[in-house]
Amino acid sequence: MLKKMLRLILSMAVVGLMAGSAFAAAPIKIGALFSVSGPASFLGEPERNTAEMMVTEINKAGGIKGQKLVLIVYDTQADATKAVQAANKLIKDDKVVAIIGPSTTGDTMAVIPVVEKAGIPLVSCAAGIKITEPTKKWVFKTAQNDALAVARIFDYLKKKKISKIAILTVSDGFGSSGREQLVFQAGKFGIQIISDETYGPKDTDMTAQLTKIRGGAAQAIVCWGTNPGPAVVARNVKQLGMKLPLFMSHGVSSMKFIELAGDAAEGIILPSGRVVVANQLPKNDPQKKALLNYVENYKKHYNVEGDHFGGHAYDAIMLIKGAIERGSDSPAAIRDQLEKTEKFAGIGGTFQYSPQDHAGLTSDAFVLVQIKNKGWTLLK
């Protein structure tokens, strides 16, 4: 507890010092919008931590082309109004050349009109497919589309000849966007959704929904949510003595989920970024180096496991860094260079942007992992 406070004070001091020394060589200002507090803090907090860590590392290594990076982070609290205000401040007051974040699809959608009008590149860390479809001139994203995660699961189900499933999704932005994709893609894979249930983000018992699912003929359950809901679902499945295989989303691919669900987590299969299975990857995996590096670094800085949410911020920073290195630090140049990003192996996958594609990832950005012995196992 004390340590945490100390770290807080220290990090504030560091930020202050950085701001002070920034006068030296004209620094490059990058803005960040993360939902550090509020209902989506599970996204915003690791993203902020990662972004700050990356900027420190980059500056330690001499900055970008000799120029230091300055990161200005504002908390959106997952509130569209605050996100828009903060984006305006970043653009008009702080005069940043690019923005990373916001963490959620809602915040991102709110901010898009602002950056489009101002002509500032935005690299969102949110997953919603509407962010980059249709393609918007100034908007990119690093988080893998939900569509890709759904495709991974359905692909696996098809292989296992499971055609009737029940879905249980949380009624927030993450869950509803997942639900949309689950329903949308089911037909394509010949999968039938037998029951379609939801639960509230603050719900603490899902036995009623699961009982209803048990009453149907589903052969598997797919649950779409972020902690702690899915952990409750896993426990409730066990409590009800249900034997159906349970699938989760990438929203829970962190050690926290295994800790919360306890024994009930065993055997659960989910799509995940490669970050949780970094050391199980084959040597020739292009991402392996970046992943191991990130995991180790994050552990060193924050004493907890880095997760793939933080990875979105890592990718965003590195993509912008690459763009500035190839071009210049003007917003327009950054945007043009971002669009030309090729084969950047980051945490979320290998990015390849183009004028038609500002999401940059394919379904192999996800791997399927299974929880075994309180750890992750790569499913091949």
Place this chain on the structure above:
Amino acid sequence: MDNSRQLFQYILSGLSNGAIYALIGFGFAIIYNATGIINFAQGEFVMLGGMFTIFFLAFFHLPLLPAIILAILFSTIIGIAFERLAIRPLKNATPLSLVIITIGASILLRGIAMLVWGKDTHAVTAFSGNDPLYIAGATILPQHIWIFAITLLIIAANKIFFNYSIVGKAMRACAYNSQAASLVGINVKTMVLLSFVISSAIGSMAGIIIAPLTMTSFDVGIMLGLKGFCAVIIGGMSSGLGTIMGGLLLGLLESLGVGYISASYKDAIAFIILLLILFIRPEGLFRTKETERV
């Protein structure tokens, strides 16, 4: 899977959750009945109970029982501090200012909890294992038995306290007419303080025994607090059987609502019931109509 077994599971799940709501509702009823205040911060004591337990378990590596006792103790101390610092100094307290102060306190407690313990959710190990118990094909967890048992224990203790002890009777007198109570020599301020002590203790106790099921985090108190409030309104603000019935009914309706209507509107069900009761029968379902003497 036959329908009757499914129905039985809904009922069992509903009752299990209902007992939780009832237990939380108790805390509201005790303060309301002694002071006429609805303590919007009641849910936070549920949170504090769970978080303190985790804290003593994980940080000091205490065994479960001492951790629980300490958690209740610390939550109660916070309850006392709350009454002394924010409720007692308030001059000519209107319902409006009390609502706002207790909301302020709830935000404050939540904020402090978030700063001290972080934003993560934590799991508490169940008191006696996680192996489900089968009852006629439906299942509950041993922890649910704990919840039922402790709820019953608390009602019994309440009944005895308020009906047979001098202090309990004095508290009831304060609730009925604080001016008259002070005339006969009852220290009303002490009674108000005592009601905060009891309700924060019960609130934290509720938080502790449900933590193994619901898990706990700094913001777990909001929804649980509101549900507890719905339970106590259905029960007519009684600190006895009414609230138990209210809680169980709410749990049942929610569970059946999920089963036979839609899970999306589960929380809406609770609040629609709340509104209907307030509109149609504000004295609660299980209470005979009060005299209208103003």
Place this chain on the structure above:
Amino acid sequence: MLRLDKITKIFGGLTALTDVSLEVRKDSITGVIGPNGAGKTTLFNIVTGLYTQTSGDVYLGEKNISRFATESLAALGLVRTFQNVELFGKMTVLENVMVGLHTKSRSGIISCAFKLPGQIKEEKMIAEKARHWLEFTGLIADAPNSANNLPFGKGRILEIARTLAVEPQLILMDEPAAGLNSQETTQLAVLIRKIRESGITVVLVEHDMDLVMDICDSIIVLNLGKKLAAGTPREIQENKAVISAYLGDS
């Protein structure tokens, strides 16, 4: 003027009033007296619609007002004051009286918000009349002060001024002299007479016997929820039952 016909009020199991019938003559000052718990305030609350009687009827003139809502009685000319002075503390003395003119004005939310011409004219009328009533009661010097800062005695008077603004036929006063010193009580007596002279009937519940005997034309005695006696002050003073109720049992 005001007629109560067999009013009974039962709270839960407790009977507060039993078959109380009485009549108040127009342009009179009528006192309602009785020991504590006799049911005087309950009676007022029933007449003014704050309580609903268990049985019996209330007539104002020829009109049966038994089931009328409190707020509709002011328009019929029936108002009251309260035992523990219910002033609008956050408003000025003048504004307090202006509220009394609520039934004398019509402007709705729209015309108030947009200050339509009719509303401006009406506001002028309200302010003028309110000042008139402050002059009538001798409070005009306090007009701009906050009602909360008024001394208690003046508060009582302000409450009366406020009810006068309704231009009622009948005012019920609930212990108007409670908490007043002897000088203030004398002033109050003068004011009540002045009110009666302006054509308004007054009914008052009062414990100050000197005041009651001094100003009332007729007196009604309640005891334990029943009417014990009614008559002129002299008759009441000599009534055996009344004397024993006051001296004997209590």
Place this chain on the structure above:
Amino acid sequence: MTKEKREILIFFIFTLAVLITPFFLQGSYFLNVLVFIGINTMLAVGLNLLLGYAGQISLGHAAFFGLGAYISGILTTRFGLDPWFALVIAAVANGALAFVIGFPILKLKGHYLAMATLGFGIIMFIIFNETVAVTGGPSGLSGIPNIQISSLIFDNDLRNYYLIWIITLLVMLFSINLSHSRIGRALRAIADSEVAARVLGVNARVLKVQIFTVSAVISAIAGSLYAHTMTFISPASFGFNFSIELVTMVIIGGLGSIYGSFLGAAILTILPEFLRVLRDFDIIVYGLLLIIMTMYMPGGLISGLTRIAEFIVGKIKSRGARHA
């Protein structure tokens, strides 16, 4: 009458200040903040009519704000209605809803009223969240058009500033007028002593519902303007937290004070700017603010600070007198 003249003068100065402010803020981000302050002022003034004048608490006002925003957003995006027309429909619909639920809700008092309005707010929030097909659900509704007057499109901060502030000023003027009318007095009388007001012929029940309706209409207008300014809305902006934020604005500014509501809205809109330094501490500051204001400055910041200033001036004067 001088009081009324002073009132007019103050409003005139305030209006002038509002109108010329943008000239000092060209291209600044603060103009954008002022747009939101305008919207929040409108909401706070609307709530103040209910909370400050009539003394009736509402912990669900964000729902009316949200409903206004959603009706406007849905009508313009899905049915292609003109934003102005949508705004009017939103206002009327909100008013009708408030009028209907007003009767049963406002029969309740104190804590029960607080709880019922809170329940209403949560139910509306669930509806915004769950009717995905209509509202777009938790991930929001985007592509809402800007307001337009013939060829003038309100699509930048400066234009939105004038659009929103002119309407806000009207709402403020409306409320000031109301407070000095028979309706305003009757409402304040209800807040102080409902029973005494009723005895004087004030129909408290109807009047409370009327002002609840007016308050809901103002919230709907604010909501609609918000939707057309942001061009994106999501349920998260209309939850319980925002209802509390609105109550806080009114409390900070002072119950019944129109300029106070502006101050409260301004402080709460700008506060996060200052609290950013504190990172996660802002929630604590929030809670403390509510408690301390209610305990020590029940009249709001303006009157509280005036009292403190008077106290200090008094101290200095008395000290000066002693020295002399």
